[in-house]
Amino acid sequence: xxxxxxxxxxxxxxxxxxxxxxxxxxxxxxxxxxxxxxxxxxxxxxxxxxxxxxxxxxxxxxxxxxxxxxxxxxxxxxxxxxxxxxxxxxxxxxxxxxxxxxxxxxxxxxxxxxxxxxxxxxxxxxxxxxxxx
Amino acid sequence: xxxxxxxxxxxxxxxxxxxxxxxxxxxxxxxxxxxxxxxxxxxxxxxxxxxxxxxxxxxxxxxxxxxxxxxxxxxxxxxxxxxxxxxxxxxxxxxxxxxxxxxxxxxxxxxxxxxxxxxxxxxxxxxxxxxxxxxxxxxxxxxxxxxxxxxxxxxxxxxxxxxxxxxxxxxxxxxxxxxxxxxxxxxxxxxxxxxxxxxxxxxxxxxxxxxxxxxxxxxxxxxxxxxxxxxxxxxxxxxxxxxxxxxxxxxxxx
Ligand SMILES: Cc1cc2nc3c(=O)[nH]c(=O)nc-3n(C[C@H](O)[C@H](O)[C@H](O)COP(=O)(O)OP(=O)(O)OC[C@H]3O[C@@H](n4cnc5c(N)ncnc54)[C@H](O)[C@@H]3O)c2cc1C
Ligand code: FES
Ligand code: FES
Numbered sequence: 001x002x003x004x005x006x007x008x009x010x011x012x013x014x015x016x017x018x019x020x021x022x023x024x025x026x027x028x029x030x031x032x033x034x035x036x037x038x039x040x041x042x043x044x045x046x047x048x049x050x051x052x053x054x055x056x057x058x059x060x061x062x063x064x065x066x067x068x069x070x071x072x073x074x075x076x077x078x079x080x081x082x083x084x085x086x087x088x089x090x091x092x093x094x095x096x097x098x099x100x101x102x103x104x105x106x107x108x109x110x111x112x113x114x115x116x117x118x119x120x121x122x123x124x125x126x127x128x129x130x131x132x133x
Numbered sequence: 134x135x136x137x138x139x140x141x142x143x144x145x146x147x148x149x150x151x152x153x154x155x156x157x158x159x160x161x162x163x164x165x166x167x168x169x170x171x172x173x174x175x176x177x178x179x180x181x182x183x184x185x186x187x188x189x190x191x192x193x194x195x196x197x198x199x200x201x202x203x204x205x206x207x208x209x210x211x212x213x214x215x216x217x218x219x220x221x222x223x224x225x226x227x228x229x230x231x232x233x234x235x236x237x238x239x240x241x242x243x244x245x246x247x248x249x250x251x252x253x254x255x256x257x258x259x260x261x262x263x264x265x266x267x268x269x270x271x272x273x274x275x276x277x278x279x280x281x282x283x284x285x286x287x288x289x290x291x292x293x294x295x296x297x298x299x300x301x302x303x304x305x306x307x308x309x310x311x312x313x314x315x316x317x318x319x320x321x322x323x324x325x326x327x328x329x330x331x332x333x334x335x336x337x338x339x340x341x342x343x344x345x346x347x348x349x350x351x352x353x354x355x356x357x358x359x360x361x362x363x364x365x366x367x368x369x370x371x372x373x374x375x376x377x378x379x380x381x382x383x384x385x386x387x
Pocket of ligand 3: 076077079083115116117
């Protein structure tokens with residue numbers, strides 16, 4: 001059983017979405033020991049002994065995180081299917097403290113597919129959070 | 134899209150891992166980053182009965198200069214490529230997306246041997262030595278040409294593990310080039326080329342063009358094959374231009 005299926009079907013943490021189930025779309029991205037990884041390409045048993053943070057773990061005390069608020073403000077989601085993967089990917093990039101800008105973000109986000117937004121609002125939302133740190 | 138049931142082992146030493154590989158033979162498979170094996174398993178193109186997860190085998194996790202343990206991830210080498218040939222650093226960002234590089238390993242890529250993958254091309258270009266271990270036979274070290282038998286086919290026996298990949302020291306004054314064409318960043322290449330120029334000796338490799346990465350003296354030798362991603366003529370034409378490009382990068386007259 002993959003980590004994605006374990007999260008969704010056993011733990012009922014359905015924030016993590018499954019699109020392609022073979023590593024291409026990024027919807028299932030979670031943080032494993034802080035690193036963004038595809039939960040569809042890891043068996044649940046491989047995560048034993050490691051820390052897994054899903055999109056459910058971004059909010060604190062029921063309050064959306066700064067990144068989640070920025071997504072809301074910039075309308076960085078429409079149908080929302082890709083959103084958990086973008087949020088976890090972006091959180092990993094922000095946590096790494098790398099300089100993020102309009103030039104490097106499109107490539108860093110290339111592993112996540114969105115069919116609705118055209119990506120621009122997602123880039124704007126992440127840049128807003130990056131600029132406040 | 135669900136894997137068939139399998140038994141799972143996570144050995145804590147190389148000796149234990151080699152025992153498990155010997156015990157399970159054709160039934161068993163090593164699991165490295167899982168970025169190729171897990172998709173094959175969920176598509177049921179592979180149905181190993183036993184997985185031997187190498188994640189906790191300490192002997193495989195480290196790099197000692199140009200000797201890279203099989204389980205070292207692409208992300209780790211991207212963060213610290215010091216002492217490695219610079220063409221490696223140029224190729225790494227092309228290996229899938231960063232999330233894939235967080236898991237994918239050098240050993241997994243070479244053992245999987247996708248014709249469009251970067252590591253096999255680098256191994257051939259740089260004349261890497263691959264170290265193979267099993268429980269019941271003595272350790273052997275193969276050159277890239279001996280290791281790579283065909284697409285997705287290596288010299289690894291069912292009970293054998295790739296333990297390390299060793300690159301020659303990169304000489305100061307060595308020159309190199311690397312270029313590939315993919316539809317989007319992170320996709321497998323449709324065609325690629327790389328070269329080194331060391332002590333006046335020129336070495337050129339093309340990859341993603343045919344069954345295996347290919348060493349060429351002249352672009353006319355490129356053996357391209359077509360598939361649903363690109364026809365053979367396109368691959369050959371693009372690879373020919375990429376060979377020129379990498380030679381120019383290396384300061385050579387193409
Ligand atoms: C969306 C996506 C895009 C990708 N793009 C690229 C790309 O552009 N370029 C590229 O090169 N790759 C790409 N990959 C593949 C990725 O780099 C894989 O990680 C890599 O090919 C396999 O490495 P792994 O560590 O994940 O191995 P695994 O998937 O764990 O294993 C692969 C195979 O090798 C065997 N194996 C692993 N380690 C050993 C060992 N030490 N000894 C013996 N056998 C072993 C396994 O049994 C299995 O058969 C992509 C993958 C995805 C999902
Ligand atoms: S569902 Fe995992 S990458 Fe698409
Ligand atoms: S918001 Fe619909 S796929 Fe991204």
